[in-house]
Amino acid sequence: MPQQYERDEFDEIAAEGGPVGVHRAPRPWWTRVLPPLLAFIIAGAVAFGIATLLWNRDIVGGADPSPTPTVTVAPTDEPSGTPSPTATAQPPVESEAPEPSPTPSETEEPEPAILFDAQVHVRNGAGVQGLAGDQQAILVDGGYTNTEANNISSSLIPDDANIVIYSEERLADTAADVAERLGIDRVEMDDTPGGAEIEVLLASEPGA
Template identity: 35%
Template sequence: MTDYPYPADEFDEAPAGGQSAGIHRAPRSRWSRIWPFLAVLLIFAALAAGLYVWFTSHSPSKPTQPSVTTTAAQDPTPTETTPTETGPEETTPEETTPEESDEPTTDDATDDTTDDADETDEPATQEPDRSVTVRVLNATRIQGLAAGAVNDVKALGYTDVSGDNYRGNPVSSSQVWYKSPEHAAAAREIAEKLGISAVSEVSSLVGPVSVILSSDFAS
């Protein structure tokens, strides 16, 4: 100890019993021993949270499919439908017996009076309008039945004549229908040309005059 530059003190002397002596430290508290571990755990938790946020923000997100509302497609072009013919309601006409007049008839009436009465009671013959539209409808399965009737109607002078298939209520015999009284003369002329006896006024008819050909026309 000759080279030690400082004066000797109580710590330089060996204690009794030959044991080494040193500075005694105060005992450490439990918190001072635990907090370093807690600090490390908090640091790791913060790092893990930061990495999770970073990965989720930079990972490509799956595109969201837009909701599709399915609506029924509408055809802007209206479907062309062929109107169906509706015939007259079948009614059985009641037979009426003319009432007998109580007034006696005079045989001595003058010829002039008779002639005037005939001219008054007899309606004037209506001329058929051959410019009306005439539809000839085939109500049978016979091909070309309407085409022959169309030619017969055109031979009368009617220009607007067409043929088609009948799509209305079933008919038992051939008929000629007209829409209003002004078409009656044309309907009767056509019916006489085609040999059809049934002529009826049908207010719900599509066109002015319609000819319905049944199986009796083919025979």
């Protein structure tokens, strides 16, 4: 005879019907969808909260904005109601007459061009022994380097008077210097009797 047991909770479940043993009743579809959906919503809320916290921290803890410079405008002086006095007109100043420009000085004559290497012949037509040599020595002492002393016929001396003759215009200053050193007054440009550039023709002793 089978043994009788008191009724327990398992007997109550068996009385309700449905699968018995390891078989369970099928779960509703929403029980499978709800957990991942809740996990997605919670994760999104946490991410949003973290992003909001970091955003606020950047704003609060960020660099202070550059202060806007303030420009202080000094108050301008209010115009006085009293008009400024008008400047007194000054009498016209008479302009001074310009000083006359100084009269230009006379143009200085250029220094004489003395050619100490010019060919100078001293020619004795006075018949005085050694007269040409003595005059030649005076010229050599004066710096002339190309001199010669010789004789000449008195008939070749114009007007039978002492004279210095030069053959070219460029020798004018040199002939004048020779005549001054020897004490002769006449100086002329002409063909020289002996063909030298400058010839001193002595009809008498100079200065005698």
